[in-house]
Amino acid sequence: MVDPGQLLLLIIASGASFIMAWTIGAGSSGSTPFAPAVGARAISVMRAGFIVGILGFAGAVLQGANVADAVGTGLVGGISLTASAATILLLLAAGLVVIGIFTGYPIATAFTVTGAVIGVGLALGGTPVWPAYIEIATLWVLIPFVGGGIAYLTARLLRNENIPERYSIPVLGGIVGLILANIPFTLLGSAPSGASIAATIATRIPVAPTIGTVVVSFLFALFLTILLRWDLNSDVEAAQQHFLLALGGLVAFSAGGSQVGLAVGPLLAAFNDASLSITIPLITLLVFGGIGLLAGSWMGAPRMIKAIAQDYSSLGPRRSIAALIPSFAIAQTAVLFGIPVSFNEVIVSAVVGSGFVVGGAGMSTQKMLYTVLAWLGSLVLAIGLGYGTMWLVQVVF
Structure with missing residues (x-):
């Protein structure tokens, strides 16, 4: 019997x-994936917000396990987060992100939650x-150089x-296909984090698993390469738009997989408290968080989509494609290793x-400077407020 308190x-x-998931959907995962496509005028702001919500929900359910576990249990040793601790930290982090949404500056959600x-x-x-901490900080520092490079x-x-x-776009499509064939999905395989499409199909081929995975990955990449080449032969401009929108969809899906853990990870730790008799399956929490992402994307994402798409750069299709490919690769790397990252x-x-x-x-240099300072400030402020608030609660109660 669970204590009423x-x-x-x-x-x-x-x-x-749920509030944290909503703010993530309205902010980082809801706004950033399709911002380059909106900047390139490949899709409208409202339609982008609608599609990104659905894809973010799918990514949360199919890829959210690794990051949720890392955020809930892997950042502090020797203790388990209680329900009161989870409430305090989620409200603090959500408050900082909301400030970012209404001021138009993309606060790094991963920084605030972490x-x-x-x-x-x-x-x-x-x-x-x-x-x-070293692993997380290394990825955070490398993102601007690797992704930007x-x-x-x-x-x-x-x-x-x-x-x-x-020639160039089909080759890029093939690279995206290689990545897509090897990203993990929760519903595939027996491991908690799931398995990739290539690895799953390889188990049904009468060859060594490693060889089968390589063959399936190559065929997957070849299929996308041929498909893009055929599309380009029909209409180059339309093919660019199709590839750009497909990349936006993949990034939106990846955003859901990497960002939902920031919202439900602390809650997962709270429900795993040994003093409680309640057990909630992780998949249930991922669905719960995915619904929050969906709601946030539909209700609050358009403002941030406009801010990122128009305030930072007026992008064309080529530069938008160039921005989305490394974003997709970095997001899936974070999902694979369970590292919280900011999509902003x-x-x-x-x-x-x-x-x-x-x-x-x-590009606005001043805007970029303020953004970086907001990222760093949100991390320092979240640590300080989290520690101070929790210490005060323990003293008073």
Whole structure:
């Protein structure tokens, strides 16, 4: 029998988790995936918000397990987050993200949630998990250089007059196909994090699993390459739009998979508290968080989509494609290793990288500086507020 007070806290924590999922859907995962496509005028703002919500929900359910587990149990050692701790940190993080939404600056959600979890966990007497912090910080630092660098090189390739688009775009499509064939899905395989399409099909081929995975991956990439080449032969401009929208969809799906864990990870830890008799399957929490992402995307994403698509750079189809390919790859890397990342940082870095191909034209240096300061400030502020608030609650109650 669950204590009524504990049950009330769990209900409040669930509400805080839903609010966090809503703000993520309205902010990072809901706005950033289709922002380059909107900037390239491939899709309207409202239609982008509608589609990204559906794809984000699918990604949350099919790919959200790794990051949720890492956020809930992997950031602070020696303790488990309680329902009260989960409520406090989620409300703090959501509050900071809401400030970002209404001021028009893309606050890094991963920074705020990670900082709040660490601050609250340390206040509860937990110990720092330095290997995890180093891994997370390394990826965060590398994102602007790797994502921006790949976006820059891809944009250069697409703008190279010596390499026709009927060759360059199908090759890029093949690379995307290789990644897509090897990303994990929760419903495939027996492992908690799932298995990839290539690995699953390979088990049904009478060859060694490694060889089968390579063969399936190659065939998947070849199929997308041929499909894009056929589309380009019909209409180059339409084919660019189709590829751009497909990439936006993949990034939106990846956003759901990587971002839902920020909302339901603390809640997962709270429900796993040994003092409680309630057990909630992870898939149920992922669906719950996915619904929050969906609602946020439909209700609040258009404002941030406009901010990122228009305020940072006026993108064409080529630069938009160049921005989305590394964003998709980085997001899936984070999902694979269970590392919380901010989609604002991923997309903005790629947008800036692709923009340098034309000398950074159309970009606001002041806007970028404020954005970076907002990212760093949100991390420091979340740690401080999380620690201070949790310490005060323990003293008073």
